Amino acid sequence: MSQARIYQRPKNAMQSGRARTDRWVLEFEPAEAQQPDPLTGWAGSGDTRNQLRLGFPTLEAAQAYAAKEGIPHHVVPAPARTLKLQAYADNFR
Incomplete structure (x- = not known):
């Protein structure tokens, strides 16, 4: 039986919102x-x-489902979120 991975969806790179990343x-x-x-x-x-x-x-719901169905799995941790703070005035330097 193949193994499954459980991960948190990353932010869409094409949009600024964080919809469905939870x-x-x-x-x-x-x-x-x-x-x-x-x-x-x-x-x-x-x-x-x-x-x-x-x-x-x-995450607990996903792990409970995998355990109930007997699916071997591993959890891929979400990458650390880094913020790049930049002022609008920096565009004109």
């Missing part, structure tokens, strides 16, 4: 490598678990 995601590690399809050339595999992504409101 949610935790359970996602399965790929069990097999992707291979190109001979007809279309698209990458794919027979592993359908990599299409599954479950969202949870808390």
Whole structure:
């Protein structure tokens, strides 16, 4: 059985808001490598678990679900948030 990872969604780089960054995601590690399809050339595999992504409101809820279903998992800690404080006047220096 493939292992799952539990992580907190990062902030979207294309927007300034932090919507849905408080949610935790359970996602399965790929069990097999992707291979190109001979007809279309698209990458794919027979592993359908990599299409599954479950969202949870808390880390404890995600861990409880994985324990209940017998899914081996590991938690990926969220990266430290760094703020770059900059004044508008700095654009004209």
